[in-house]
Amino acid sequence: MTTLLQLAAEKESADVTDWAARLGWVVGLLLFIALVYWLMREGWKWRGTLQGDLPELPAAPSEPGPARLELSGRYHGSTTAGQWLDRIVAHGLGTRSRVELTLTDAGLDVVRPGASDFFIPVGRLREARLDKGIAGKVLAEGGLLVVTWEHGGKLLDSGFRSDHAAEQAQWVETINTMITTATTEGIAR
Numbered sequence: 001m002t003t004l005l006q007l008a009a010e011k012e013s014a015d016v017t018d019w020a021a022r023l024g025w026v027v028g029l030l031l032f033i034a035l036v037y038w039l040m041r042e043g044w045k046w047r048g049t050l051q052g053d054l055p056e057l058p059a060a061p062s063e064p065g066p067a068r069l070e071l072s073g074r075y076h077g078s079t080t081a082g083q084w085l086d087r088i089v090a091h092g093l094g095t096r097s098r099v100e101l102t103l104t105d106a107g108l109d110v111v112r113p114g115a116s117d118f119f120i121p122v123g124r125l126r127e128a129r130l131d132k133g134i135a136g137k138v139l140a141e142g143g144l145l146v147v148t149w150e151h152g153g154k155l156l157d158s159g160f161r162s163d164h165a166a167e168q169a170q171w172v173e174t175i176n177t178m179i180t181t182a183t184t185e186g187i188a189r
Helices: 002-010 019-050 165-188
Strands: 067-080 097-104 107-111 118-121 125-131 144-151 154-162
Touching: 067 165, 097 165, 118 144, 125 165, 144 165, 154 165
Parallel strands: none
Antiparallel strands: 067 097, 067 154, 097 107, 107 118, 125 144, 144 154
16 A cells, blocks of 8 residues: 555656647747738739729719719629629729718719718719629628629629618619610710
8 A cells, every 4th residue: 555655646747738839839820810811911902903904983073963862881892793703902992881872863972981982973884783792792682782884994893782771672773774864865866
């Protein structure tokens, strides 16, 4: 029995935690996360450089006329028309933000607090539809108002989500009617 007590007294507990190794792993993981973030940021800047051929965004006219429709909600970004994953980042078009849309006879005024505002003249509007997604945002079928417009020789899709989704169908109908009217008047001239 004495030998058991002597053996028990001689054994010591092993270190449970190797703090140096753990600290090394944490620092390594943080450096890896920082590298991934930096690469994503560089990719975003490179995409903006590749899209540098897009001209500056049009500004709203001083007298756009009375509002036909108004909407508050979210701007989810712009993509190349028909390619819902090809995000446009030039001139701040890739920046998500709150949005206040105003549709007038002159066009669509897009006011984005904290991001660049822009204006889409009625002559550049091509189509409006309800869709389910745009780069980085997927909703239920018909949950996103997508406006197709021409800018700098390219067709762009811009995605908006109203705070009151029921009003989006009226936007589609009104914009498409305006496009048809503008096209017919253009042909008649």
